Amino acid sequence: MLMSDVAAGDDEAFRALTQVLYAPALGTAMKVLGNRAEAEDAVQTALVKLWRTAARFDPEKAKVETWFRRIVINACIDRKRALKPVDPIDEAYDLESEAPGPEAETAGMMRDARIGAAVMELPTRQRAAITLFYGDGATMNEIAEALETTPKAVEGLLARARADLAKRLEPLKEELEA
Known part of the structure; x- marks a missing residue:
């Protein structure tokens, strides 16, 4: 080994x-x-x-x-x-869109940037939990181990992160469902 x-x-x-x-x-x-x-x-x-x-x-x-x-x-x-706070829009994730035209592509990139910015505004532990769960596909136990907590606490972190994101992204709801 x-x-x-x-x-x-x-x-x-x-x-x-x-x-x-x-x-x-x-x-x-x-x-x-x-x-x-x-x-x-x-x-x-x-x-x-x-x-x-x-x-x-x-x-x-x-x-x-x-x-x-x-x-x-x-x-x-x-x-x-x-770190000092940074503008999350400037530091947003790599944004790629499969939209057919430039207008749709720009709209998709702006939507993705706003979603990325909302994720970046989450408290660090919530962001880590949501990133590991949705981004890396980690299990509750793996996330708990990574964050040195319990799976039950991870559930709470994820619930708070989802609720916070839902509130922050409410204005985008119609756009996201389209």
Whole structure:
């Protein structure tokens, strides 16, 4: 197993593990932070922590991916606390539309930007929970582990996030249903 080699200080094992973990971690971090540069920094911080704490990993308790996801989420939460607020429209997700014409494409991009902005306005833990659930397809147990909480608490985070998003996106309701 790579983690036991990493815990023993094997640089090659760490590089191999990094190749497996980096892309999914970056995707999660970008969804939580909404900014590629900040997401890259958070993942780098998480990788350093993985290297330093590899000996603590217990394969009986979690998969490496789940354990690392928790480290990434914690790094994102720490970075978010340290960041100044940014304009979420400027830092919105990569917006692509399959709309047939330029007007429809522009309308779709603006709608997606408003949705992205609404998600970015959620409190960090709610945003992390909703990102992991809908963006990464994580289970309640995986999210609970990543956020160091219980599945019941994750349900509450998701419920509050959904309610907040519904309120924020009420003006877009007709547009979203179209």
